[in-house]
Amino acid sequence: MILRAEKLSKRYFRRTGQANHFYAVREVCLELHPGEVTVLMGRSGSGKTTLLHMLSGLLRPDEGSVWLGDAELYRLDDGVLSRLRNARIGVVPQGRSAIDSLTVWENILLPGLLYNGNERRLEAERWMDALGIAALRDARPAELSGGELRRMAIARALTQNPEVLLADEPTGDLDDENTIRALSALRDAAHGEGKAVLLVSHEEEARRYADRIYRMDGGKLTAL
Amino acid sequence: MKASQLPIKNLMRRPGRTAAMILLSALLALSVFGGSVVVRSLQSGLNSLEARLGADIIVLPAEAESKVSFKNLLLQGTAGAYYMDASALDRVREVEGVEIAAPQTFLASLKADCCSIKVQVIGVDPESDYVVKPWIEQSYARELGDMDLVVGCLVTADVGEIMRVYDQRCHVVARLARTGTGLDTAVYCTMDTMKALLAAAEAKGVSHKITSDGRERISAIYVKVRDGYDVDAVNSKLNGHVRKATAVRTRSMITGVSDSLAGISRTIALLVGVVWVMALAILLVAFAMMIHERRREFAVLRLLGTSRRGLSRLILSETALCSLLGGLAGIAAAAAVVFPFTTLIESRLGLPYLTPHAGAVLALAAGTLAATLVIGALAGGWAAYRLSRTDPGTTLREGA
Ligand SMILES: Nc1ncnc2c1ncn2[C@@H]1O[C@H](COP(=O)(O)OP(=O)(O)O)[C@@H](O)[C@H]1O
Ligand SMILES: [Mg+2]
Numbered sequence: 001m002i003l004r005a006e007k008l009s010k011r012y013f014r015r016t017g018q019a020n021h022f023y024a025v026r027e028v029c030l031e032l033h034p035g036e037v038t039v040l041m042g043r044s045g046s047g048k049t050t051l052l053h054m055l056s057g058l059l060r061p062d063e064g065s066v067w068l069g070d071a072e073l074y075r076l077d078d079g080v081l082s083r084l085r086n087a088r089i090g091v092v093p094q095g096r097s098a099i100d101s102l103t104v105w106e107n108i109l110l111p112g113l114l115y116n117g118n119e120r121r122l123e124a125e126r127w128m129d130a131l132g133i134a135a136l137r138d139a140r141p142a143e144l145s146g147g148e149l150r151r152m153a154i155a156r157a158l159t160q161n162p163e164v165l166l167a168d169e170p171t172g173d174l175d176d177e178n179t180i181r182a183l184s185a186l187r188d189a190a191h192g193e194g195k196a197v198l199l200v201s202h203e204e205e206a207r208r209y210a211d212r213i214y215r216m217d218g219g220k221l222t223a224l
Numbered sequence: 225m226k227a228s229q230l231p232i233k234n235l236m237r238r239p240g241r242t243a244a245m246i247l248l249s250a251l252l253a254l255s256v257f258g259g260s261v262v263v264r265s266l267q268s269g270l271n272s273l274e275a276r277l278g279a280d281i282i283v284l285p286a287e288a289e290s291k292v293s294f295k296n297l298l299l300q301g302t303a304g305a306y307y308m309d310a311s312a313l314d315r316v317r318e319v320e321g322v323e324i325a326a327p328q329t330f331l332a333s334l335k336a337d338c339c340s341i342k343v344q345v346i347g348v349d350p351e352s353d354y355v356v357k358p359w360i361e362q363s364y365a366r367e368l369g370d371m372d373l374v375v376g377c378l379v380t381a382d383v384g385e386i387m388r389v390y391d392q393r394c395h396v397v398a399r400l401a402r403t404g405t406g407l408d409t410a411v412y413c414t415m416d417t418m419k420a421l422l423a424a425a426e427a428k429g430v431s432h433k434i435t436s437d438g439r440e441r442i443s444a445i446y447v448k449v450r451d452g453y454d455v456d457a458v459n460s461k462l463n464g465h466v467r468k469a470t471a472v473r474t475r476s477m478i479t480g481v482s483d484s485l486a487g488i489s490r491t492i493a494l495l496v497g498v499v500w501v502m503a504l505a506i507l508l509v510a511f512a513m514m515i516h517e518r519r520r521e522f523a524v525l526r527l528l529g530t531s532r533r534g535l536s537r538l539i540l541s542e543t544a545l546c547s548l549l550g551g552l553a554g555i556a557a558a559a560a561v562v563f564p565f566t567t568l569i570e571s572r573l574g575l576p577y578l579t580p581h582a583g584a585v586l587a588l589a590a591g592t593l594a595a596t597l598v599i600g601a602l603a604g605g606w607a608a609y610r611l612s613r614t615d616p617g618t619t620l621r622e623g624a
């Protein structure tokens with residue numbers, strides 16, 4: 001076990017019947033294991049993104065805790081947590097996540113440069129090849145399509161070489177061929193390199209790459 | 225690539241936005257630097273006037289009062305053609321409490337065949353003069369001889385040149401340092417030279433004021449009051465004792481000048497303050513908008529492992545670069561406006577105006593730059609602080 005969530009909850013304010021808040025995520029317990037692909041399915045609005053953000057140290061939960069090994073993420077100070085995220089947690093967020101002033105190549109190298117100046121050029125080239133974006137190396141994010149940007153974000157997270165990789169609907173705007181490429185790359189990272197991968201997806205295709213499957217429904221998590 | 229290049233890359237990627245921020249900072253620096261240079265120049269103009277004017281009281285012909293305002297008399301140095309009998313000098317010296325009484329005689333040359341240029345000529349008495357002499361000594365160490373002239377710094381005559389005044393050939397022997405007053409356009413000679421020039425002017429029938437009774441004429445007497453005597457008391461004694469003459473305290477003239485100086489300084493300070501507050505407000509809003517527009521980009525940087533502190537550093541680097549460039553540009557622009565147009569500003573304000581020396585100007589520039597940087601840091605810091613209050617996870621959801 002690497003990443004573990006204990007009774008994780010997040011409330012948001014919204015008038016619903018008698019209460020004036022609701023749980024986007026309610027008392028979720030989850031473990032991600034090295035070398036495994038965990039797939040998280042569920043309808044839109046069921047709380048998948050909220051959970052993923054809390055797991056990645058980007059969104060403070062209202063209750064519960066997240067552990068990476070024996071470090072409790074939300075008890076670390078911001079400097080330590082940021083460094084840890086940089087070294088050990090890779091995230092592919094929903095939506096655009098490019099730094100516009102950098103080329104594709106620079107975007108992919110950026111996480112490695114933030115602290116120790118370790119460029120990881122070989123990994124970058126390898127994952128760009130695997131995802132079919134080697135030719136876009138010197139392009140600017142503004143010139144890319146949504147699918148190309150998505151693959152850039154996946155390559156960036158993989159190049160970061162983290163222990164935990166969290167991907168939020170990474171195949172949402174990919175065609176069939178690229179969906180297979182992306183999912184294969186993520187599976188290779190888990191099975192080949194022992195990373196713990198969480199894949200949020202509502203596509204049936206994702207099931208075929210899963211070692212474990214969970215379903216999210218109204219903020220609650222159930223194993224399938 | 226290095227992560228430290230990110231601020232510059234960000235700035236270059238958005239030239240329009242960057243230019244706008246630089247421009248705002250430049251505006252700030254321009255107003256502050258330009259304003260403070262003008263205020264300082266006015267102050268050192270007044271200082272130079274006070275320092276040069278060691279006299280406590282000036283005695284003038286009674287008619288002078290109607291001809292020139294005393295303020296102008298002081299600022300333009302000396303003006304006009306008015307004369308009193310030289311016996312007035314003896315009367316002044318009789319008054320108790322008068323330590324030194326130094327006479328001066330004025331004569332304006334003409335723009336005509338007989339004269340090289342139109343200029344105010346001032347005759348000083350080498351024996352008693354203490355008003356102009358120390359100042360002349362700075363540029364001319366020797367005694368002024370017959371028909372020698374010392375010219376103010378704005379007079380268009382070179383040292384070594386012959387200058388004709390009412391067909392008299394005079395030698396320009398020295399040029400004075402700048403004072404920032406009308407004295408810069410005057411020409412100085414001894415009383416003996418002045419006598420010859422007055423006679424020549426009289427012979428030409430130029431000055432009807434100069435009666436040909438052969439008696440000596442003077443235009444003003446600069447009085448220094450002996451220590452321990454009350455200047456006001458001496459002043460009123462002079463007014464009673466010297467007929468057809470008016471004694472005026474120089475302090476009262478200076479006070480008038482420093483009052484209007486204070487008024488102008490206050491106006492400039494107010495304008496600078498208004499520009500400052502406006503630029504600060506605009507900078508704050510602009511930075512806040514810029515940060516808001518880029519909040520997703522910043523959240524991504526957080527996601528990749530940038531700490532809050534690292535992000536603040538990035539934002540502050542960007543704003544510091546903009547303020548630095550803008551500050552330098554604004555100072556340069558102000559310098560380009562203020563320094564070449566010194567004479568114009570001087571005549572517009574009608575006050576003594578003397579650009580402070582290079583060291584003081586540099587200090588003002590450094591202070592302006594520092595202030596611009598502080599404003600940039602405040603605006604950037606505030607924006608960064610606001611940004612750090614939201615979890616990146618929340619920002620990443622928005623408009624994803
Ligand atoms: N910052 C927020 N403020 C209010 N409601 C939110 C916020 N973030 C998420 N929600 C709500 O929480 C629920 C779960 O959202 P999300 O985790 O994005 O679902 P999913 O990713 O499964 O589509 C949704 O109903 C959403 O509207
Ligand atoms: Mg989602």
